[in-house]
Amino acid sequence: xDIIFENEIRSKxxxxxxxxxxxxxxxxxxxxxRDTLLLGKLSGADLGVLADKMDEIAERTGLKFFARDANxxxxxxxxxxxxxxxxxxxxxxxxxxxxxxxxAKDEFPDAPCAFNSIDLxxxxxxxxxxAADHRVDNRIMYSAAQAVKExxxxxxxxxxxxxxxxxxxxxxxxxxx
Numbered sequence: 001x002d003i004i005f006e007n008e009i010r011s012k013x014x015x016x017x018x019x020x021x022x023x024x025x026x027x028x029x030x031x032x033x034r035d036t037l038l039l040g041k042l043s044g045a046d047l048g049v050l051a052d053k054m055d056e057i058a059e060r061t062g063l064k065f066f067a068r069d070a071n072x073x074x075x076x077x078x079x080x081x082x083x084x085x086x087x088x089x090x091x092x093x094x095x096x097x098x099x100x101x102x103x104a105k106d107e108f109p110d111a112p113c114a115f116n117s118i119d120l121x122x123x124x125x126x127x128x129x130x131a132a133d134h135r136v137d138n139r140i141m142y143s144a145a146q147a148v149k150e151x152x153x154x155x156x157x158x159x160x161x162x163x164x165x166x167x168x169x170x171x172x173x174x175x176x177x
Contacts, residue, residue, distance in 0.1 A: 010168050014077040014136060015043070018166060021080050021130045025123035031115035036085045037123055038154050043078045050079065053147040069143040075173035076165035080127055081148050083161035084120045088113040112159040124162045131164065137172035138164050 018041050025039050042050060051070040058066035073079060086109065088102040096114040099105040105113065124140050131138040144163035148154065154161075167173050 011077060014166050014168050017131060017134045017136050018043075018078045018080055020134075021127040021164070024130045025080075025082055025127040028119070028123045028126045030119045030122075032089050032091070034087070034089060035119075036087045036116050037119065038081075038083045038085065038156075038158060039123070040081045040154070041078055042081065042148075042153075047073055047076060047079060049151070050144060050147050053151055054143055057143070057147060057150065063143075066143045066146075069141055072139070072141075072173050073144055073165055075169070076167045078166045079144060080164040080166065081145070081153070081161070082120060082123050082127065082164070083145070083148075083154055083158040084112065084116040086110070086112045086116060086157075086159040089115050091115075110159075117160050120160050120162060124164065128164055131166055137167045137169070137174055139174035140164050 022039050022041065025037065026035075030036075051073040054066045054070035054073065058064060058070070088097075088105055090102045093101050094114075095101060097105050097111060098114075099108070099111075102113070105111060128138055128140055141163045144165065145161035148163060149158065149161055165174070
């Protein structure tokens, strides 16, 4: 008889759950049914590149939490990346973004449509819930997302971005921070 130990399947397990998270984020409800999300995952050596960029940002800005979070990334198996294009829904006189309507908002091309941000938040929530349902440690991070954007990993201009690192270990690397 051969026993397969948990540490032998850990990598495959976390990858399967990451795929489920991406699927859940894709199928999450979206404003007017329009999908503006870009979704992906990083693993292996790419996590070191991401963490190094986070350390660089910490050094450049003085924001120490970037370095703390970089260590969390180094202790993760996979990082989910969720981002949204800045693409107003063209709703008549909505004003939810703080501008009177989409035409007025378009004068500020870097400002996201409120619905793009809401859709991203819903996608992040459902993705994190999949990880939690499977007892995989996770944390939604702005810092890792900023590094993703600076590395231009999404290959196109994007708006708000979030990352969710995943870990299967005896103790969550995201808890005692």
